[in-house]
Amino acid sequence: PEGPLLFLSDANGVSVLLDPQRPHDPGQWVRLPTDAGALGGSTVRDAAVLRRDVVVFAVEDIGLVRWDLNGSLAPGAALTWADPADDTWSSPLALLSGTSYEFRQTKALAVAADSTLWAGGTNGIVRVRPLETGGAVLLNTVSRRNDVFVDGLLGDIVKDVEIDGNGDLWVGLDAGLNRLRLRDGELLIDAYVSLESYFANSLADLYTTDIIRGLPGGRLWEVAADPNASRLLVGTDNGAALLEIDPRPAETPPDLESAYLYP
Numbered sequence: 001p002e003g004p005l006l007f008l009s010d011a012n013g014v015s016v017l018l019d020p021q022r023p024h025d026p027g028q029w030v031r032l033p034t035d036a037g038a039l040g041g042s043t044v045r046d047a048a049v050l051r052r053d054v055v056v057f058a059v060e061d062i063g064l065v066r067w068d069l070n071g072s073l074a075p076g077a078a079l080t081w082a083d084p085a086d087d088t089w090s091s092p093l094a095l096l097s098g099t100s101y102e103f104r105q106t107k108a109l110a111v112a113a114d115s116t117l118w119a120g121g122t123n124g125i126v127r128v129r130p131l132e133t134g135g136a137v138l139l140n141t142v143s144r145r146n147d148v149f150v151d152g153l154l155g156d157i158v159k160d161v162e163i164d165g166n167g168d169l170w171v172g173l174d175a176g177l178n179r180l181r182l183r184d185g186e187l188l189i190d191a192y193v194s195l196e197s198y199f200a201n202s203l204a205d206l207y208t209t210d211i212i213r214g215l216p217g218g219r220l221w222e223v224a225a226d227p228n229a230s231r232l233l234v235g236t237d238n239g240a241a242l243l244e245i246d247p248r249p250a251e252t253p254p255d256l257e258s259a260y261l262y263p
Helices: 195-200
Strands: 005-008 014-017 029-031 044-051 054-059 063-068 106-111 117-121 124-130 136-142 158-163 169-173 176-183 186-193 220-225 231-236 239-244
Touching: 005 044, 054 106, 054 117, 063 106, 106 158, 117 158, 124 158, 136 186, 158 220, 169 220, 176 220, 186 195
Parallel strands: 044 106
Antiparallel strands: 005 014, 014 029, 044 054, 054 063, 106 117, 117 124, 124 136, 158 169, 169 176, 176 186, 220 231, 231 239
């Protein structure tokens, strides 16, 4: 909220406005290189700030590219936005052992509180732990649900992702919303759709009508959070819905008064 703005483009890569109060000053604009060894392409779908000096970009047909704008300088050093000489760029992350997820088609990124990275695209979503080298360690992979006994997403193509104030991930797809919750190492998946989407996407074979909520009909396009991540705005073809996120209750130890040993 108090620093430079990054503008992502489907034709011109990434432009950085150093001082948002001076947008008409040409000296306040920096354009990141799109050639090999940098972004590698000009269509950039999303970005995620891993550290104050490190940004990961989802570059279409290229993969995930890590940009360290300070290079070898310490993470706490003054940020050198306008000095490309000390920038370091990782090789693109396109494929990762253990998953068929296609990083080159990533559409949306989100960074969790534990610095892990969620990436969603044309064949589901993955959670990885980014490495300084630009690679990553695979933690979770989730694809479309095709079996009533195996949980998964409402669809194949992820449109947007957002993390709420409880640290849970919300995934926007054409059919509706999925919420992914990590609890004691287990990944729990909730689904929410409009009445129209429930029948238009033939979901009755996989879900009960309990997933039908008051979402606008039509395809879902975007999910955005307020600064506290306590409210989410969900945009669809037919309008928008505001979701209030209840704080996660504090975990309390189990009540053992009624416990007994047998035999």
